[in-house]
Amino acid sequence: MVSSVGIVSAQRAQFDAPLQFKSGAVLPSYELVYETYGKLNADQSNAILICHALSGHHHVAGYYADAPKNIGWWDNMVGPGKPIDTDKFFVVGLNNLGGCHGSTGPISINPDTGKPYGSSFPVITVEDWVESQARLADRLGIQQFAAVIGGSLGGMQALQWSLAYPERVRHVLAIASAPRLTAQNIAFNDVARNAILTDPDFHGGDYYVHGVVPTRGLRLARMLGHITYLSDDAMADKFGRELRAEQFNYGFEVEFEIESYLRYQGDKFAAYFDANTYLLMTKALDYFDPAHACDGDLNKAFAAARADYLVVSFTTDWRFSPERSREIVRPLLHNRRNVSYAEITSTHGHDSFLMPHPHYFDVMQAYLDNIHRENAA
């Protein structure tokens, strides 16, 4: 019986030990907001960590008592009887440090100044996130995760877990991800960042104290992002050259349906997401490269890995194409890890990782059922 985890509530954890970032910056204290679903078993062997991507957060599944329509972003994947089955697993989702959904980030008040961190919030990396997540695991009494799971940027965190804490994660599920960005990936991020950085309302990142928000830049960044989330074919199928009106209007207002979609997505996002968080997330993407310290050699980078892996890609994903996933698989095989790789035929591009595609869900369910059986054995 497949159902929802039902009513959930966010929890908070305060950390007062200073966290040193990879950049050298130190955050004296911070708070993480998280949610959990299911029950941690007696030997703490059934915990799963869900790492979010660029615009995700801790509200992974279920809904809030006072906001029943606010359903978690991966509710189709996480719940009783679903692939990440909360009858079997204890699932943890958190908002990453630097985020804008409740964990300490640029919009938070810096206790030292009484003002928002803004531009003074340190540039954060995937490695720093994993460090902060490990402390949350300690707090929750989780010595070892049965699995760390993430799509896109979330997949990078899952990979990093298995490199930074090989003894603390048994399985990594990296979906629609990459071992490191290509020049084209970085280029798209750079255009998005420049849209924000050059918005006159950005004020060097300290727009909060000016009472404004760099809406224009954030809107452009999101519009551009959406192009890269969808496949060319999916866009053609969904929008084609459809017009909003009967005729061309020969002006610069919304004319084609695709324009209407992009502007709507841009406006919606700019109304709630924090521009500084957007900048931080894209830089974390750019920086992630486990082979950076090994002269670019991914085989060496993954030598520390001890986990088993499920790597999933989608045929029409051109932001993180199947070839990027194969770049994860190859060094893992080189290091004789157990790797399952599934390339799912899907028309939805990068967005596929959030869609309830039967083949994709079957692969996830089968892999996670095996983990559960392994636990029970």
Next chain:
Amino acid sequence: MVSSVGIVSAQRAQFDAPLQFKSGAVLPSYELVYETYGKLNADQSNAILICHALSGHHHVAGYYADAPKNIGWWDNMVGPGKPIDTDKFFVVGLNNLGGCHGSTGPISINPDTGKPYGSSFPVITVEDWVESQARLADRLGIQQFAAVIGGSLGGMQALQWSLAYPERVRHVLAIASAPRLTAQNIAFNDVARNAILTDPDFHGGDYYVHGVVPTRGLRLARMLGHITYLSDDAMADKFGRELRAEQFNYGFEVEFEIESYLRYQGDKFAAYFDANTYLLMTKALDYFDPAHACDGDLNKAFAAARADYLVVSFTTDWRFSPERSREIVRPLLHNRRNVSYAEITSTHGHDSFLMPHPHYFDVMQAYLDNIHRENAA
């Protein structure tokens, strides 16, 4: 012997008959700036028109006496002994109406008001351009072009010539082009336009009278454009994850080489190109669809065609992929036109059409030599 056409100079043609645009707008008079290379033969049978793409202009080949480094944008293709051989052909290049290189456009002074046209310059279409180009052909005494040639948006003009004036063009060479944009193509254009339209210095298109230029928006538009001109592989080969400095700087300044390249290209372009012209060019791209009046049926749209065609695409071009070129070929074959189609293996993406690729140049040269022999016969 391959050489340059040498010193060239731009010429101007004034047209005082009103031009009615497809939108219904009327331009009472206008000026076109153009260049010609080679000699028109006695029976006027050796004329070639070169149509430019988004950022091109009339200065196709050669250089100026007072600016020897200002070499035409297609100088590798056009000249004595080159594929478009000026010893054999009389070649005409012009700056399109609405442009910012000398032909009447948004930066021109509207004689009725004494101020720049700005936002009042009509939205122009590929059809309008062909109409204005036909008048230039009349002025030059060219009844029929041996060939109309263009890459990208220029290819659309070449196609439109053969539909609007089937009796006035014997050959069409459409390179790295498309019969109409996809939703993804329009989406990229819309993000670029929104960058300009939402720049506070845009002032609804009348920025000239405010003494400012929407540099931020134009810069973003160009950065984004460059991503789509290059292939993922070409970017990876040229830039990879190379850093400007030894170490990550953990900030938002230029860090990766690809960022440096994009920002340089953006800054350079924003310093000379007109934002209103950019908007007009992208709308002309979006609107072009010969099948718009035939319920989307390209077979019907090309029924009027009488020319012979060379269609060229490049394997790594993802802005106008080979599939887009095949969408030109299919309706032409359906209408029993003579069509040659070459899919060139090239790593340079959409930019390939401007590169001196041997296979590409051989194809062009062979096709144009045949035209020349046909002329002589």
